Each structure stands twice: as structure tokens, then as C-alpha cells.
Amino acid sequence: MPRILSIDYGKKRIGLAVTDPGQIxxxxxxxxxxxxxxxxxxxxFETEEVESVVVGYPKQMNNQASESVRFINPxxxxxxxxxxxxxLEIYDERFTSKIAFQTMIDGGLKKQKRQDKALVDAISATIILQxxxxxxxxxRL
Known part of the structure; x- marks a missing residue:
């Protein structure tokens, strides 16, 4: 079964996550x-079989697109x-950066490692995909 790739698109960095071949x-x-x-x-895409790509799409509390979509839409x-x-699917990524940061705290990462924005972006992409x-x-249920 092909994988699903997740993208947490940012102006400077992009976090990426992927499923296992069983998409579990x-x-x-x-x-x-x-x-x-x-x-x-x-x-x-040349080396892995990918079924679909999920892109985090940030929304505000009122369900309106956030300001950062101006970078994502192009x-x-x-x-x-x-x-x-x-x-290609878009997925509401509200709060994923905060959840990623809390996950790092809960996982026992030291403060210096939690300040690694690249790590936060990759964890955010993982949360979006999960x-x-x-x-x-x-x-399906």
C-alpha cells in the first residue's frame, strides 16, 4: 500500500511526515x-510510492483561513x-504547533531542544498526519 505524505508548510521551513506502507x-x-x-x-516521489499528500491549512477560531495561507495557497x-x-488534501492544522511543543515537554526534551523550530515543524507535520x-x-465506521 502506498504511503501518505504530510506537509507543514512554513515561510522558512517545511516539516514533513509520512505513514508506514500500511497507512497506520x-x-x-x-x-x-x-x-x-x-x-x-x-x-x-521517485523513490517512494505515495498515494496522497496532506497539507496543513491553518484556520482561526472562527474557521476563517489564517494570515499564513497566503504562503500556502501558491x-x-x-x-x-x-x-x-x-x-492533494488540506487539513485544519489549528493548534498543531502548540500540541507539538507540549508533546516535546511531555516527552522530557530539555529546553534547548524544545527551541529547535525545525523539530517543532516536523512534529507538527506528524500530528497533522496522525x-x-x-x-x-x-x-469509515
Whole structure:
């Protein structure tokens, strides 16, 4: 079974997570500089079978898109142009950075490691993907 890739898109960095081939568990993949995303995706899609890509889409409490979508929307448009056959889904990523930070605290990471924004981005991508998987499973019930 192909994997699902998750993207936590940011202006400077992109956190990435991926499922196992059985699409059961989300795992942190890496964090990359935003300007390298297209090379990363090309290489990744050449070596791994990917069924779909889930992109975190931040919303405000009133369900309106947050200010940062102005960086995400051009990425989504270009992605669909380059990979028209790839299933692309957006997923509400509200609070994932806060949850990621709390997860780091709960995991016992020291303060210096918790300040690593690249690690927070990769954990956020993992949380987005795990929540997406759980919602997908629950909708089948």
C-alpha cells in the first residue's frame, strides 16, 4: 500500500511526515528549507510510492483561513500543476504547533531542544498526519 505524505508548510521551513506502507502510523520524516521543497518532492516521489499528500491549512477560531495561507495557497496551486494526478488534501492544522511543543515537554526534551523550530515543524507535520489518519478511520465506521 502506498504511503501518505504530510506537509507543514512554513515561510522558512517545511516539516514533513509520512505513514508506514500500511497507512497506520505517522512518523516524522524531516524538516527542509522551504525553497528546497520541489527538489525534495521530486526525489521522494521517485523513490517512494505515495498515494496522497496532506497539507496543513491553518484556520482561526472562527474557521476563517489564517494570515499564513497566503504562503500556502501558491504552493498548493503549483503542486496541483506539477502533480495533477496526485491526490492533494488540506487539513485544519489549528493548534498543531502548540500540541507539538507540549508533546516535546511531555516527552522530557530539555529546553534547548524544545527551541529547535525545525523539530517543532516536523512534529507538527506528524500530528497533522496522525489526526488525518484517525479522522479517515473514524469516517469509515
Amino acid at each position: 502510523i505517522a512518523s516524522r520524516l524531516t524538516t527542509i528549507p522551504t525553497h528546497t521543497i520541489w527538489d525534495f518532492l521530486k526525489d521522494y 504552493f498548493l496551486k503549483k503542486f496541483q500543476q506539477i502533480y495533477p494526478d496526485m491526490k 489526526n488525518y489518519l484517525e479522522q479517515k478511520r473514524n469516517s
